[in-house]
Amino acid sequence: MSAAAAEGPLLQVKGLQVRYFTERGTIEASRGVTLHLDRGETLGLVGESGSGKSVTSQAILGLIREPGRIVAGDIVWKGRSLLAADGAAYARRVRGKEIALVFQDPMTSLNPVFTIGLQITEVLRHHLKLGRRAASDRAAELLDLVGISAPRQRLAQYPHELSGGMRQRALIAMALSCEPELLVADEPTTALDVTIQAQILELLGSLQQRLGLSILLITHDLGVVAALCHRVAVIYAGRIVETGRAADLFARPAHPYTMGLLRSTPRIDVVRPRLVAIDGTPPDLSHPPAGCAFHTRCPIATDACMAEAPSLVPQAGGRTVACWRAFTPAWPGEAANRRARG
Amino acid sequence: MAMTKSTAGTLAHAAPLHGRPHELFNALRGIARELRADKLGAFGTMILLVLVIVAIAAPALAPYDPAAQSLADRLLPPAWLAGGSPAHWLGTDHLGRDVLSRTIHGARVSLLVGVAVVALAGTFGTVLGLVAGYFGGRADTIIMRAVDIQVAFPALLLALIILTVVKPTPGTLVIVLAANGWMVYARLVRGVVLSSRQSLYVEAAEIVGCRPLRVIFRHVLPNLTSPLVTLATLEFARIVLAEAALSFLGLGVQPPATSWGLDVAAGKNYIFDAWWLVTVPGTAIALTVLSINLVASWIRIATDPRERQKRFARGAAVSEMGA
Amino acid sequence: MTMMTTTTAPLVEVQNLSVHYAARGGGWLGRRIRPITAVEDVSFAIFPGETLGLVGESGSGKSTTGRAILRRIDSITGRILFRGRDITQVRGEALRRLRRHVQMIFQDPYASLNPRMTVLELVAEPLVVHGLARGEAAEPRVASLLALVGLPESAMERYPHEFSGGQRQRIGIARALALEPDFIVADEAVSALDVSIRAQIVNLLGDLQARLNLAYLFIAHDLSVVRHISHRIAIMYAGKLVELADRDAIFRQPLHPYTRALLSAILIPDPQIQQQRRRIVLTGEIPSPAAPPSGCRFHTRCAHATAKCRAEAPPFEEKTPGHFAACWAA
Numbered sequence: 001m002s003a004a005a006a007e008g009p010l011l012q013v014k015g016l017q018v019r020y021f022t023e024r025g026t027i028e029a030s031r032g033v034t035l036h037l038d039r040g041e042t043l044g045l046v047g048e049s050g051s052g053k054s055v056t057s058q059a060i061l062g063l064i065r066e067p068g069r070i071v072a073g074d075i076v077w078k079g080r081s082l083l084a085a086d087g088a089a090y091a092r093r094v095r096g097k098e099i100a101l102v103f104q105d106p107m108t109s110l111n112p113v114f115t116i117g118l119q120i121t122e123v124l125r126h127h128l129k130l131g132r133r134a135a136s137d138r139a140a141e142l143l144d145l146v147g148i149s150a151p152r153q154r155l156a157q158y159p160h161e162l163s164g165g166m167r168q169r170a171l172i173a174m175a176l177s178c179e180p181e182l183l184v185a186d187e188p189t190t191a192l193d194v195t196i197q198a199q200i201l202e203l204l205g206s207l208q209q210r211l212g213l214s215i216l217l218i219t220h221d222l223g224v225v226a227a228l229c230h231r232v233a234v235i236y237a238g239r240i241v242e243t244g245r246a247a248d249l250f251a252r253p254a255h256p257y258t259m260g261l262l263r264s265t266p267r268i269d270v271v272r273p274r275l276v277a278i279d280g281t282p283p284d285l286s287h288p289p290a291g292c293a294f295h296t297r298c299p300i301a302t303d304a305c306m307a308e309a310p311s312l313v314p315q316a317g318g319r320t321v322a323c324w325r326a327f328t329p330a331w332p333g334e335a336a337n338r339r340a341r342g
Numbered sequence: 343m344a345m346t347k348s349t350a351g352t353l354a355h356a357a358p359l360h361g362r363p364h365e366l367f368n369a370l371r372g373i374a375r376e377l378r379a380d381k382l383g384a385f386g387t388m389i390l391l392v393l394v395i396v397a398i399a400a401p402a403l404a405p406y407d408p409a410a411q412s413l414a415d416r417l418l419p420p421a422w423l424a425g426g427s428p429a430h431w432l433g434t435d436h437l438g439r440d441v442l443s444r445t446i447h448g449a450r451v452s453l454l455v456g457v458a459v460v461a462l463a464g465t466f467g468t469v470l471g472l473v474a475g476y477f478g479g480r481a482d483t484i485i486m487r488a489v490d491i492q493v494a495f496p497a498l499l500l501a502l503i504i505l506t507v508v509k510p511t512p513g514t515l516v517i518v519l520a521a522n523g524w525m526v527y528a529r530l531v532r533g534v535v536l537s538s539r540q541s542l543y544v545e546a547a548e549i550v551g552c553r554p555l556r557v558i559f560r561h562v563l564p565n566l567t568s569p570l571v572t573l574a575t576l577e578f579a580r581i582v583l584a585e586a587a588l589s590f591l592g593l594g595v596q597p598p599a600t601s602w603g604l605d606v607a608a609g610k611n612y613i614f615d616a617w618w619l620v621t622v623p624g625t626a627i628a629l630t631v632l633s634i635n636l637v638a639s640w641i642r643i644a645t646d647p648r649e650r651q652k653r654f655a656r657g658a659a660v661s662e663m664g665a
Numbered sequence: 666m667t668m669m670t671t672t673t674a675p676l677v678e679v680q681n682l683s684v685h686y687a688a689r690g691g692g693w694l695g696r697r698i699r700p701i702t703a704v705e706d707v708s709f710a711i712f713p714g715e716t717l718g719l720v721g722e723s724g725s726g727k728s729t730t731g732r733a734i735l736r737r738i739d740s741i742t743g744r745i746l747f748r749g750r751d752i753t754q755v756r757g758e759a760l761r762r763l764r765r766h767v768q769m770i771f772q773d774p775y776a777s778l779n780p781r782m783t784v785l786e787l788v789a790e791p792l793v794v795h796g797l798a799r800g801e802a803a804e805p806r807v808a809s810l811l812a813l814v815g816l817p818e819s820a821m822e823r824y825p826h827e828f829s830g831g832q833r834q835r836i837g838i839a840r841a842l843a844l845e846p847d848f849i850v851a852d853e854a855v856s857a858l859d860v861s862i863r864a865q866i867v868n869l870l871g872d873l874q875a876r877l878n879l880a881y882l883f884i885a886h887d888l889s890v891v892r893h894i895s896h897r898i899a900i901m902y903a904g905k906l907v908e909l910a911d912r913d914a915i916f917r918q919p920l921h922p923y924t925r926a927l928l929s930a931i932l933i934p935d936p937q938i939q940q941q942r943r944r945i946v947l948t949g950e951i952p953s954p955a956a957p958p959s960g961c962r963f964h965t966r967c968a969h970a971t972a973k974c975r976a977e978a979p980p981f982e983e984k985t986p987g988h989f990a991a992c993w994a995a
């Protein structure tokens with residue numbers, strides 16, 4: 001572990017730019033995403049729909065399909081590029097084996113006509129070259145690991161015979177089958193019921209600790225981040241606007257967007273007469289605004305914000321912020337609100 | 343009160359008309375752009391357009407009366423062959439009738455029968471499919487059983503029975519072919535209606551208080567345009583072939599009228615002496631069916647946003663990355 | 666709000682509502698017909714100008730209840746009253762007239778608007794089909810509706826796909842408001858929206874209620890939004906009501922163990938608080954409505970279940986004034 005740490009971060013995304021070439025124009029889905037993930041760490045990538053969070057995970061896993069293309073930037077796994085022209089074989093080996101993916105919707109990512117057992121053993125036999133018997137034993141172990149009772153019987157069942165929570169567990173088991181080092185979980189609990197979501201989050205947390213996994217958790221739900229993540233990266237309009245340790249970032253958001261996001265999320269422990277909404281809508285990424293993309297909705301935007309996009313600047317406490325007016329209270333009562341909570 | 347109502351009424355009519363020429367122009371431009379992107383589709387459309395023009399202007403274009411016999415000039419080969427005459431560019435048949443003129447006039451029958459059958463069978467099948475899909479229950483059961491029975495009955499046998507009993511005129515021919523063709527429309531329409539009934543905006547329309555007819559015509563029917571146009575085009579090709587087949591068997595168009603199928607039938611007796619008698623109308627049939635199929639496949643791609651997107655992305659990414 | 670509920674006649678009353686489905690399946694050739702009870706014996710009332718939050722997980726029957734009140738489901742028993750009038754059997758033209766007073770806001774702002782219609786046509790449609798305005802006469806009305814939901818007049822000539830999710834939801838709300846209804850069923854109306862947009866729509870729904878004295882049945886799975894918008898909250902589990910009370914009572918003194926578990930499962934967007942909370946993580950699955958457990962339907966997941974819970978279903982009764990629950994231990 002300590003030797004590995006000397007290599008630097010497990011995963012680095014450097015200035016990633018992804019564009020979608022559509023009839024209505026070129027959409028700049030990702031406009032220079034930079035982030036890194038250390039071993040054994042859970043990083044939450046938080047953003048709203050169209051912010052580029054899923055595009056980032058797809059790029060990491062090599063799942064960008066036409067009409068999308070990676071036009072600039074790099075993705076580095078253990079110090080070696082996954083996008084380099086001579087790295088195709090390396091990327092193939094890493095993706096699916098060292099980096100595994102858990103999808104949002106377990107029903108559509110499991111094949112309905114095959115049993116759970118067959119779908120897991122297929123992965124084991126293909127990637128790990130296990131025999132039929134060994135693969136089946138290992139599959140049962142994996143189901144047990146993710147908290148599925150009577151794993152041997154479950155192997156013979158079809159996806160539709162399992163509940164939503166069970167299917168998500170089965171999918172996590174499948175993702176873990178090759179003992180990956182990084183689990184990319186794209187909205188893993190969004191399709192689940194509240195009480196089942198709690199179960200899956202607890203499972204992910206305990207797996208992370210027991211197996212020393214790194215998790216890249218992609219979500220729109222600040223509550224999920226608060227429950228599970230060590231660090232957070234907030235993404236808006238295809239760029240990271242802020243990163244930092246979860247506790248710091250929630251206690252003292254630096255970027256007006258993060259502040260607004262926190263203020264507009266209703267909480268069961270705080271009753272406000274009225275939610276503070278962020279006015280306007282996220283920008284159309286086929287015509288991203290000049291300067292900081294948030295200036296169209298930001299209550300404290302200045303001329304500088306409209307003229308030039310701020311870059312991600314390191315701050316105290318290992319945080320980074322891309323804002324000309326970082327830490328300035330952006331919404332009325334922001335300071336008071338912070339005091340009330342602290 | 344009455345006056346305000348009527349002015350509101352006329353304005354309501356005027357408003358959409360106002361926008362129309364502009365929309366039509368845009369639609370035409372869109373079609374032109376789509377056609378540029380699909381060379382085969384453009385080719386098919388061109389052939390089909392030529393055929394339609396030929397069919398409409400047949401009397402003006404044809405050099406001779408298609409029925410005019412001239413036994414002195416019988417079985418003349420096409421003009422470019424030895425013994426051919428420049429007066430009969432594609433030669434003459436066993437009664438000395440001009441092959442070119444007959445083929446031009448034949449296009450009329452083929453296209454007319456095709457259009458008539460598609461319109462008749464399409465309307466009938468669509469209405470029944472709408473009723474079956476939207477109201478369901480007993481109406482659905484009865485209509486779909488009728489479809490099953492009609493599909494199970496051999497089409498050619500039915501045509502033979504009817505046309506031997508009834509005098510084969512173009513009218514009866516159209517009815518017989520339509521009776522054999524309406525089921526596909528009913529099935530397609532019922533399927534689309536069933537799936538669009540599930541769609542939320544249809545439920546939303548019902549909750550807002552739309553009456554069933556409005557729901558059908560305003561919210562369900564528009565979903566049918568693209569699949570119906572594709573199906574009708576393919577059916578059109580099939581009908582052209584079926585008309586030719588029935589005419590070939592002597593159950594379709596009757597002399598002295600002309601039809602490609604009839605000419606192939608008449609020419610088959612002379613296939614070794616005068617090959618052009620079969621080849622010319624045969625080629626006309628093949629070319630028509632081919633061009634219709636090309637158009638159908640173009641329509642299918644052009645109306646599917648995903649197919650269009652794929653095609654577009656290839657071009658755009660390449661040009662932008664290259665720059 | 667409590668005052669209002671005691672002094673005014675209810676706008677909507679649901680009495681012993683049950684919804685049955687017949688599911689084919691099981692048995693050879695799928696001939697056996699199994700009755701499925703999606704909703705069983707649900708009773709509640711909604712008062713003018715009030716929001717009742719109806720919360721539950723999938724299979725709880727919350728959406729089915731909403732659809733039954735909208736009279737979209739025929740196989741129901743019990744009674745549904747609107748302004749004291751029994752509408753359980755209303756059909757055809759009479760049902761169509763009822764739509765003027767009872768409207769719906771959908772979850773999915775993408776699928777619930779016909780993509781081939783302009784915003785003008787969409788918002789004017791309710792007016793047109795009820796003969797209230799047609800053609801150009803509808804335009805000023807549509808413009809004022811759009812202004813009411815915060816959309817510019819220029820939106821009229823555009824199509825739904827030209828708008829973002831939040832704007833589309835505004836179009837859907839304008840359409841629901843066109844008939845000036847007294848009661849709106851909002852089925853997961855903000856669940857599909859992004860956080861920053863959701864707050865806008867939640868605020869809009871609140872403002873509209875204050876201005877137009879609307880009553881909402883706000884169906885949702887997310888208790889934090891429901892807490893924000895509701896006056897009273899009803900919790901459903903496996904087709905039955907388990908608890909109903911004033912908003913604050915539900916959060917301060919939840920009586921049913923399921924409500925307590927549900928509250929503890931709601932995530933708080935603050936790591937310091939969230940990671941220190943005592944969470945009741947329920948084991949097991951939500952029971953299938955085709956095979957509901959005996960007795961209290963929650964007993965299979967309840968930590969306090971006794972033999973009585975397994976044998977006999979607890980009645981849904983008033984435990985303290987205005988606070989109803991169905992639990993033997995409450």
